Amino acid sequence: MSQFLHPSKEDITLHGILNALGDPLRMRIAQNLLLKQGDMSCSEAAPCHTIAKSTLSHHFRILRESGLIRTTKQGVEHRNALRIEDIEEKFPGLLDTVFKYAGAE
């Protein structure tokens, strides 16, 4: 009874992941989630507080529907986490390689 639409591991596509990470804002969200090594609320993972929350919500949906993150509801917050194991199973080494170069941008 997940309220969010997540693709199954098999349905995750490479271009979906690349497209998700090809946007600077979404990349920074993903980096934040990676650093935290746990789940974060949307506003917590947001790279800045100037962006409209409707826009933020839109980006989280793209991240979610690409399969890069999983969102669960906890109280009033939506907690987000990278689907590291799923991505690693489907595309071994991809996240390592990408995040290795994502730091400085």
Add this chain to the structure above:
Amino acid sequence: MSQFLHPSKEDITLHGILNALGDPLRMRIAQNLLLKQGDMSCSEAAPCHTIAKSTLSHHFRILRESGLIRTTKQGVEHRNALRIEDIEEKFPGLLDTVFKYAGAE
């Protein structure tokens, strides 16, 4: 006196590359260029002949301005090639990893 706008190696960004490859059409163009291991004309590298050539031109421009490909003029054709060495220098292993999983999509 190149007629095309190519970023210098240092100006190539990760999200530019990911964004370029995050589109299925552009990914297939890049794959074609990789397989050929040489340069190809735009129409030669195009994944299908139903797409409008103005649209194709647009995608080649994005690939070019991301730094993923280099375009040179040879007669009436524009020859395109992946900038493998440049990308490899800036992001070692990135193209290997990405193209390893790009085949089946």
Add this chain to the structure above:
DNA sequence: TCAATAGTTCGATAATAACGAACAATTGTA
């Protein structure tokens, strides 16, 4: 000089992204 070829550019329309406002769901508090 003229036709053929390969791409680019332009103008119009379609699709997508950004924003603020209104909404829904949950929590805490009186």
Add this chain to the structure above:
DNA sequence: TACAATTGTTCGTTATTATCGAACTATTGA
């Protein structure tokens, strides 16, 4: 039970980007 506060989604509008066909440029070959 209200009711306010908080988090995020949805909706409607506007701005940006993608797609297309038509017109254009540059080059080649007849």
